[in-house]
Amino acid sequence: MINLIPKSLFYQLAMICFLVATVSSRPIKIRGSVMLAYLFLMIWEYKTTGGITIDVVVWTAVFYCLNIFMILNKK
Secondary structure, eight states, X not given: OOOOSOOOHHHHHHHHHHHHHHHOOOHHHHHHHHHHHHHHHHHHHHHHHSSOXXXXXXXXXXXXXXXXXXXXXXX
C-alpha cells in the first residue's frame, strides 16, 4: 500500500541531488550531486533509525572514493 506521508527533509534533499545528477550534462556536477545525495541519505538514516548500518557506510565510502578518483582523473 502507498503511504501518503512524505519522508524527512534529508531524504527529499537526497532525491533532489539525484535529480540534478540525472539531468546534468557536466561530469563534475553529476559526481558532486551524487556524493551529496549519499551524504543526505546517511544523515536521513541516522535521524530515522538512530544509527548508521555498516553496509551504508561501506557503500558510501566506495562511491565517494570512486567519484573522487574519477573527478581527479577527469573521466
